[in-house]
Amino acid sequence: MITIERLNLRAEGVAQGVTVARALPGETVEGAEDGGRIAQPRILEPSPQRVAAPCRHYKACGGCALMHASDAFVAEWKQDVVRHALALQGIEAAFRPILTSPPRSRRRATLAGRRLKSGALVGFHARASDTVTAIPDCQLLDPALIAMIPALEALVALGGSRKGEVKLTVTAFDQGVEVAASGGKPLDNALRMGLPQIAGQYGVARLAWDGEVLLQSEPPSLPMGAAKVSPPPGAFLQATAHGEASLLQAVREAVGEARSVADLFAGCGTFSLPLAENAEVLAVEGAAEMLAALDLGWRNATGLKRITTETRDLFRRPLLPDELAAFDAVVIDPPRAGAEAQTAELAASGVPVIAFVSCNPVTFARDAKTLVSAGYLLDWVQVVDQFRWSAHVELAARFTLT
Ligand SMILES: C[S@@+](CC[C@H](N)C(=O)[O-])C[C@H]1O[C@@H](n2cnc3c(N)ncnc32)[C@H](O)[C@@H]1O
Numbered sequence: 001m002i003t004i005e006r007l008n009l010r011a012e013g014v015a016q017g018v019t020v021a022r023a024l025p026g027e028t029v030e031g032a033e034d035g036g037r038i039a040q041p042r043i044l045e046p047s048p049q050r051v052a053a054p055c056r057h058y059k060a061c062g063g064c065a066l067m068h069a070s071d072a073f074v075a076e077w078k079q080d081v082v083r084h085a086l087a088l089q090g091i092e093a094a095f096r097p098i099l100t101s102p103p104r105s106r107r108r109a110t111l112a113g114r115r116l117k118s119g120a121l122v123g124f125h126a127r128a129s130d131t132v133t134a135i136p137d138c139q140l141l142d143p144a145l146i147a148m149i150p151a152l153e154a155l156v157a158l159g160g161s162r163k164g165e166v167k168l169t170v171t172a173f174d175q176g177v178e179v180a181a182s183g184g185k186p187l188d189n190a191l192r193m194g195l196p197q198i199a200g201q202y203g204v205a206r207l208a209w210d211g212e213v214l215l216q217s218e219p220p221s222l223p224m225g226a227a228k229v230s231p232p233p234g235a236f237l238q239a240t241a242h243g244e245a246s247l248l249q250a251v252r253e254a255v256g257e258a259r260s261v262a263d264l265f266a267g268c269g270t271f272s273l274p275l276a277e278n279a280e281v282l283a284v285e286g287a288a289e290m291l292a293a294l295d296l297g298w299r300n301a302t303g304l305k306r307i308t309t310e311t312r313d314l315f316r317r318p319l320l321p322d323e324l325a326a327f328d329a330v331v332i333d334p335p336r337a338g339a340e341a342q343t344a345e346l347a348a349s350g351v352p353v354i355a356f357v358s359c360n361p362v363t364f365a366r367d368a369k370t371l372v373s374a375g376y377l378l379d380w381v382q383v384v385d386q387f388r389w390s391a392h393v394e395l396a397a398r399f400t401l402t
Helices: 071-088 149-159 189-201 241-255 288-300 340-347 361-373
Strands: 013-015 018-020 028-030 042-045 095-100 108-115 120-125 132-134 166-173 176-182 206-209 212-216 222-224 227-229 260-264 280-285 307-311 329-332 353-358 376-385 394-401
Touching: 071 095, 071 361, 071 376, 095 241, 108 132, 108 149, 120 149, 149 166, 149 176, 149 189, 189 206, 189 212, 227 288, 241 329, 241 353, 241 376, 241 394, 280 288, 288 307, 329 340, 340 361, 353 361, 361 376, 361 394
Parallel strands: 095 376, 176 206, 260 280, 260 329, 280 307, 329 353
Antiparallel strands: 013 018, 028 042, 108 120, 108 166, 120 132, 166 176, 206 212, 222 227, 353 394, 376 394
16 A cells, blocks of 8 residues: 655656556555556545546546546646746746636547558547547547547548558648548558548548648638638647637737747747737748748738748757847747757847747756846746646746846
């Protein structure tokens, strides 16, 4: 019998160096240990924060990790993950109340598909396994995505290989659902005919197979500020509309009255396009096709200030202090690896305000330390939970030069 001390970054219980699946701090548990992990613990004394999971798939499905904990616990734990990462770097910060996306609001997700002897199965991976589990009553995904599962299964039944798994990135747009598939059979003439036929029957808005667009009725698009953007197939978008709005609100507030903004790791313009209502923007991003979508959205919009785009690898060629000095504010939203090289240049730049958006508290805290050591003040942190019930933590923060 052991007592759970804390959760690790995968939201698993930790007790005496052993990880315990789906256990909460303070709970006493027992169970067979295998390789330092108890996969099927018996909960002897449950935490007052333990709740009945609000999804019938939770027992088998690995898509969620924290449905057995109360909303209040998850909110506090996610704030604590960021607080703790910053404390390890010697930084304290003021935290705003967490903003959590509602259930059934994930508009973008990656599902797994397997071809079976007859038909196919599409869902999330089962817990700690590479088998696929069905999720017809998923509480996470936008109902428009759930409604597409029969279409996805029909596509995988035709295009899935016997051994491998098809990775299906699905995104709900106003025009319908986009499916970007990879890992299936290589395209041949039969698939080039058959796959779009299936997608058409089920009303898929756009189908891409290994990056090749096979069907597109009308380019799927979504609003970004005053612009309408049609991202390339499978492109990064914030996972929920609520999460995007929450991050944007924090970024707008951080940037304030700035008249000239650099948006680094700009994607398709989630922040650049709304900010261009008040400021001229330089949008820098590694993926040229995402910037092309941003640029087209800007050109077709009215009333926005100028946005200039630059395709650039910001890990290898970060913007240098003399390039940054022209801006009143910088927005930076790197991938999970963070932005070590770019942050070092920012620290030397003298830019008065930095709006930092991050999907990894550990690399965020590392980069925050670089800024704080150079004289920046971390004014506030806004944790945004758009990956509800997962171990994922996202945040926006404002740094100002003291
Ligand atoms: C977390 S996303 C943010 C995108 C955008 N800010 C948004 O909110 O939609 C990170 C972005 O960084 C881009 N990226 C990844 N590595 C990069 C690199 N080395 N240089 C420049 N951009 C990179 C990705 O293509 C992606 O668009």
